[in-house]
Amino acid sequence: MRILVVEDETTMAESLRTGLTKEGFAVDVASDGAEGLWFAGEVDYDAIILDLMLPKINGFKVCSTLRERGDWTPILMLTAKDGQLDEAEGLDTGADDYLTKPFSFVVLLARLRALLRRPGRERPTELRAGNLCLDPAAHEVRRGDTVVAVTNREFSILEVLLSRKGDAVSKADILEHVWDFDFDGGPNIVEVYVRSLRKKIDEPFGVESIVTVRGAGYRIDDPDEANP
Numbered sequence: 001m002r003i004l005v006v007e008d009e010t011t012m013a014e015s016l017r018t019g020l021t022k023e024g025f026a027v028d029v030a031s032d033g034a035e036g037l038w039f040a041g042e043v044d045y046d047a048i049i050l051d052l053m054l055p056k057i058n059g060f061k062v063c064s065t066l067r068e069r070g071d072w073t074p075i076l077m078l079t080a081k082d083g084q085l086d087e088a089e090g091l092d093t094g095a096d097d098y099l100t101k102p103f104s105f106v107v108l109l110a111r112l113r114a115l116l117r118r119p120g121r122e123r124p125t126e127l128r129a130g131n132l133c134l135d136p137a138a139h140e141v142r143r144g145d146t147v148v149a150v151t152n153r154e155f156s157i158l159e160v161l162l163s164r165k166g167d168a169v170s171k172a173d174i175l176e177h178v179w180d181f182d183f184d185g186g187p188n189i190v191e192v193y194v195r196s197l198r199k200k201i202d203e204p205f206g207v208e209s210i211v212t213v214r215g216a217g218y219r220i221d222d223p224d225e226a227n228p
């Protein structure tokens, strides 16, 4: 088992290296975020112990960059005791677990072993309809090889339609999935966004993948799965 430790405090880094080596792990130490990203790109680690506050690139950014690269190595995030960490934010960027400093080595070891036993996290599946592809991990929409820039809301609408490909999705359903529940506008706002989506993902490519279903809403069709 090979572990990457990304930690700028030398004493902490060295004690982790010593402790983990004694437990039979192979350990590499990176002393800032940029170096950590470099190591992670070069070596296939079984887990990464990642400090939050790091020079050059902080732990959150290291974590989200790895996930954007499609690297789903389990990450144990180390955070400072004064609560800089918003736990939810740490987990949102793709960390698998977190540990607040100061911690005992025994606890760290237990958490690390638990992470290593977990089945590997899968990269979220790409959603497709023909050559239209939505990649949730990279937060990217592509038509063929062309990356199409969409807003967060357009992205979410497309995600709903693609996840229910071939079925009509009502405006009310889209509204419920995409807008905050305190949104007090009507479902017609959805039309505005769908129109704008079509201008981005369909019209420039001469296709019509988002179909209006009268009285029912919208449906996205897969041209590869011919409709009767």
Ligand code: CA
Residues within 6 Å of the ligand: 007, 008, 009, 051, 052, 053, 054
């Ligand atoms: Ca630090």
